[in-house]
Amino acid sequence: MINTTASKKFPQKFVYSFGAGSAEGSAKMKESLGGKGANLAEMSSLGINVPPGFTIATEICGIFYANGKKLPEEVKRDALKALQNIETNIGKKFGDHNNPLLVSVRSGARASMPGMMDTILNLGLNDTTVEGLAKKSGNSRFAWDSYRRFIQMYSDVVMGMNGSLLEVALEDMKDHKGYKLDTDLTDADLKELVKEFKKKVVEETGKKFPEDPFEQLWGAISSVFESWNTPRAITYRNLHEIPEWWGTAVNVQSMVFGNMGDDSATGVAFTRNPSNGEKYFYGEFLINAQGEDVVAGIRTPQPISKKAAESSSLKSMEEILPKAYEELVSIYKKLEAHYRDMQDIEFTVEQGRLWMLQTRTGKRTSAAALKIACDMIDEKLITEQEALLRIDPSGLDQLLHPTIDPQAKKTLLAKGLPASPGAACGRIVFSSEDAEDWKGRGEKVILVRVETSPEDITGMIAAQGILTTRGGMTSHAAVVARGMGKCCVAGCGEIEVDYKREELRVSSYSLRKGDVITLDGSTGEVFLGEVKTVDPRLDETFDRIMKLADANRRLKIRTNADNPRDAKIARQFGAEGIGLCRTEHMFFDADRIDVVRKMIIADSTAEREQALDQLLPFQRQDFIGIFKEMQGLPVTIRLLDPPLHEFLPHTDEEIEELSRRIAVPVEKLRSKVKSLHEFNPMLGHRGCRLAITFPEIYNMQARAIAEAAAEIVKGGQTLIPEIMIPIVATKKELSILRANVEATVRDVQKEKGVKFDFLIGTMIELPRAAIIADEIAECADFFSFGTNDLTQTALGISRDDAGRFLGAYVSQGILERDPFVSIDRQGVGELVKMGTERGRKTKSDLKVGVCGEHGGDPNSIEFFNSVGLDYVSCSPYRVPIARLAAARANILSRGASKK
């Protein structure tokens, strides 16, 4: 329920009139008037012809609920006054027998919630006013048709009657009379139908259909307020993060009719093409129709302008209703110039006269958003900063990946999580080996796994896309796929995978290895067979916006990259360095994983060091490759992080195979696997804890980094490697390991006779580390917030296990968003803020960044900008998104600080 006391004040004014060239409200008052009401008021004030009406403020919605779902008398009183205003303006009278005023009653929240709430049209009709309308309009059929429509709508929406019952009565009559279309019904038929309808209403609801127009009005207004809390409205609000307490306004407006003959029409239009952004008047209309007919799709709408008609066989409004069209063009230009953005408008022509019913900012594709933004800068309509604010950063994803052809026919098999965007099509395989084999044979494959582990990396690289049946948006498959810019649908629980039979089962389908499917990683959909995809195009508008973003941001953008390939992609997308290079992924390559395993099962330090010596040249080559690729940009390398058991095989079969390969008894391997087992690996023996107990591991890695750096520096390239130590919880961990790493790097510098600067810093990814950040900063040259693990520990939620309840948490509003996708500002954010402030209390110039998944999320980036981080680091394909998001955050915060 709405909490009236906490969330809003009692409003000064309940009802706002508009129409006839003036209005009590304006476009700025969306909070009270809702989007529709505010824009109707604005258009009125601009002298645009709007059917007169009034808006009951959103604040009344809360009061309505607090008042036991009754309209307060004060509201009714003011509404009646406003109704008189309409009557005066339009020269009709509500409930008048001869010249009755009819009104529409519509919802209108701050944010658009299309179709989610209720609408009632033609209100004010009854058995006497219908005759007045017939007489006045000279169209008896029109009047009676309006009346039967009103009864249908009202009984459904306000009286709670099952709408299909009246629909059945209408169909029965058509059958009985042998009609096909509703328009075949004569005015006599309609009169009979109205009688029939009213009888049914009494039978079903036990109440008479209200004849009193005022009773109708209060009923309709109440119903619109009540429709704020229908299940579908609540679901929509949750989905779009619209707070419950906002409430809806109610708009009561004089009816105008586009269905009063061939000089009448109704239409919707955009001031520019919303799909590609081209600058011409774009839209559709229907002669002799009401608004709902345009949307309903029964008749094919006609194009608005000649330009829009080029690809159509139908005539345009420009040709059919030139006068109204001319007026409409002048209005759309006025509106676009006034709102300084592309508008989505609705209009009706009633017997030649143009009425504007709505204007709002038009939704557009990402490509269109870029084009419109650039054009409007050139037209000097908006500033560069405004242009950046017009583009949704997340939408850029659409532009960076192949997408499903919107025209294509498709059979949906299942829907999982949209884990990594783009589209992919290929033959299904169930193992990484098959993925590589089939790829080798020139096949495109989709790797299907219950879930992926680091050992699946090669298969993931070989595949076009990845489909998993378990795990969330931040599962291994999702994280790695996003890093690769590869399409992934994760956690698709409907699908059952049978590894043994190499089968995938979902509903009635059963697919075998080699069958073709298509994934849409942007929606999470899985389709049967091949669905056509469209390749991405990055044009000059994209480059222009990116450059503008760079000029307007404060945050640096780095990337998470573990190999030269990813590093290259990220640099092409504008990354200014590597914020997170995970060294463990390098351990999984086929030519070294067994050496890693030897290191792990070593019984002594000497034995372990021997294996590490073998790993050293591999690691050195890894780093040389990455350093070269980054051409002097900063590279932050995180030393080994995961617990050692992640590198060991687990099934008996794998253990036996490994035993043969490395000539270590099965029993020894098994007992090592068992002894390394952890109950909660996330909170286990990992990261710097490994290095405290086995210092030689980090020493080898530090040596590999230093030797690589020495080679690069000798080659004449500048380089300042940044070595990062994970899972630090105490200052002493860092001081011990820092000393070891420092000594190793200095040793190498002496051996190689090369000097270079290097930094040693730490991840802040445990609550304790954030709390004692002032102490830790004494030993750290930089901080990087690992917000993935910080979220897991601060909230006590394992991201691998959260699937069973996180959905319920978001849908019940317990968490605003998935905290692994968008940072939990209140909890985790507070720790980031605390860690930054305390760290900088010790070192005012401490470099602070973030390298969790949140580094690529626009909402999180806004937060990171606000707490003064120096950079964010994200997966290569999110770099452009981050650049734009950082610019927007910076522009918005400067705006906020000016206020």
Place this chain on the structure above:
Amino acid sequence: MINTTASKKFPQKFVYSFGAGSAEGSAKMKESLGGKGANLAEMSSLGINVPPGFTIATEICGIFYANGKKLPEEVKRDALKALQNIETNIGKKFGDHNNPLLVSVRSGARASMPGMMDTILNLGLNDTTVEGLAKKSGNSRFAWDSYRRFIQMYSDVVMGMNGSLLEVALEDMKDHKGYKLDTDLTDADLKELVKEFKKKVVEETGKKFPEDPFEQLWGAISSVFESWNTPRAITYRNLHEIPEWWGTAVNVQSMVFGNMGDDSATGVAFTRNPSNGEKYFYGEFLINAQGEDVVAGIRTPQPISKKAAESSSLKSMEEILPKAYEELVSIYKKLEAHYRDMQDIEFTVEQGRLWMLQTRTGKRTSAAALKIACDMIDEKLITEQEALLRIDPSGLDQLLHPTIDPQAKKTLLAKGLPASPGAACGRIVFSSEDAEDWKGRGEKVILVRVETSPEDITGMIAAQGILTTRGGMTSHAAVVARGMGKCCVAGCGEIEVDYKREELRVSSYSLRKGDVITLDGSTGEVFLGEVKTVDPRLDETFDRIMKLADANRRLKIRTNADNPRDAKIARQFGAEGIGLCRTEHMFFDADRIDVVRKMIIADSTAEREQALDQLLPFQRQDFIGIFKEMQGLPVTIRLLDPPLHEFLPHTDEEIEELSRRIAVPVEKLRSKVKSLHEFNPMLGHRGCRLAITFPEIYNMQARAIAEAAAEIVKGGQTLIPEIMIPIVATKKELSILRANVEATVRDVQKEKGVKFDFLIGTMIELPRAAIIADEIAECADFFSFGTNDLTQTALGISRDDAGRFLGAYVSQGILERDPFVSIDRQGVGELVKMGTERGRKTKSDLKVGVCGEHGGDPNSIEFFNSVGLDYVSCSPYRVPIARLAAARANILSRGASKK
């Protein structure tokens, strides 16, 4: 290395003289003088006969290290002045050929570190002074024996020579001469030996033994400073939490000799009996001996007083040296009255003259501590508050459990963690079933498991003690055993358990089911066979101290109890309520676990509710039992906390058995077990998260609590049940569940026609909850900090997995203490403080407690007192400890606030 700049200032004074009735230092200056030096100064000032000497301050230790392990000239200068002082006082001269002054050089840190650092006696002897000593003492053998002892000690300690080489030379001479005892050596032999020793020293060290007494002195002083950093000293410091930067002082003191004939003697004594606290002079001495002989155990020491001689065949000092004894008695009385505490003293009688060598606060058993404290109150020597500060709360554990008879002979098998104190003896069994069976047959058993799970509860109850080979101080076995007050040795990794062969193997032993072992839960030791144990006795001094503690504490003490039995024990120990009643343990009883499982595998809400309906009467009875037992004291009941998979069987065999029992297909069970598997159960679907997805579980529990409360209240007992919701991270979780619980309780009240008050609160056990405690407090009637889980999440350490690195962390000083035993004040403590402050910002009278393991740890209790919690809750057997610790914390904090 010692950080001289950060930790200490450059001292004003380097050297402090004492002796002959005056001193430059005092007992208050332990920080600079160390314990020994401070007390020597104090005794001097009291006019007690102390061999004159001087103390080089602890601050010089840091300077010594900073100065490249060299004594600064200023220090030498002042030491020489102080040496002249000694010469004047004693009438001997250092290095003098006729009447040489000999000195001892001893360490002395702030805290006693017995035997950990170096000592040199008889310093100042060389080839000429030895003759002077011989002449002056009239005892040539004594002089040469002193000389050879000095060479042995000095060459070992200062010159770093392997001490056994000289020992061998001595033994060789004895063999050669046909002697048995050292005392058989004549002065001629000793002269020869000294020559031989000096030769060996040159051979081994390449250096001549220093003849110059001053060179000897500086060498000895430096060596004592260096001995601050020997491995054994470092280990001891880590063990006893003594900071490295404290450093040691060096005491240089004129030698006195208890081995100059039958009118000489040396001894140690306590002013009261340290083992039972009785008030009489207690100690031992040896005629014609040096201090080391008393400790060495070669000769049997004689009792000091007649009273102490009652149980001895030997004569007392009171009889043999009545004059010196009389003087000693007057001194010990003076010292005890002066220090107002029981003293541990050392003395030497040199040719009839009594010299005091040391006084310090005497260590005592817990029983003695209680007795002495009570007696001293009665003697008006100390206040009640001081008495409480004299007793170590942790020591009370000794009094509450049976203990190993200290006299008993025993064979140590292995050593694990002292997980739950007390001693237990019985036949080993390897399963809970066997434990119950054998118990039924009248056998005493020890349950041996790799680790325990909640299903082992019945076996643990049946057993005398529990031994596990895996898991730490806070593993399931440890926590549950402490809760039961039952002896437990945990994580005894040396022992290998073979369930199949029902065997336990350790070193060369192999024990079968039925073999007898004895556990010492206070030390972690496991002994072969039966070792005699001693039962605890709680006498009136215990009661008196407890009452005093109650009168002096602010914190309330509650207990963690899940059943009437534990509740009763805790109440007898003085618990003022239950702070944590875990409902999940109730689910494991044989007669209900299968119903719980049916609930878990239910496919629908209806099916689940059906199983819950069956559980309801069981839970209601549980609560009635506990409420009755607590007789109106507050009872906090935590609703279900662990993830559901904890209740399911895991092995194929168990699953098949369950399948037969509850008639559910094996496949269904297996797939349920699989689907509920979690990667990190600690961070999984548990606590309130279960209730968000399955509200019916908490609703059943709330109903059971309410129905139980209704019955109790109808019976005339007052009761305010406190219902606690675990793992809350957001306000909304609590508000949703609070509403459900509240509605259920109100329903029951209506049904039963009974009214009673009840509280609904939450655990604060996640960092996020502490951060947003102000918001959460809006929905909570109370907070209880779950510091176990808060420690796991704040530090990112799983307590079940920490065993592999926590030891290294504590020994390397990365963590001061095991954070699961004693609260990490800096990290977790900060969250407790933050949570309390923020919670009370919303509700100033919010009741706040703690129910983690830390609630029974004295150091943690001090912290909880300081941040203003209302109560701590601990296992029943720790209630007395907590009562005393709370009083001490309160007294200390009042003292601190007065300053």
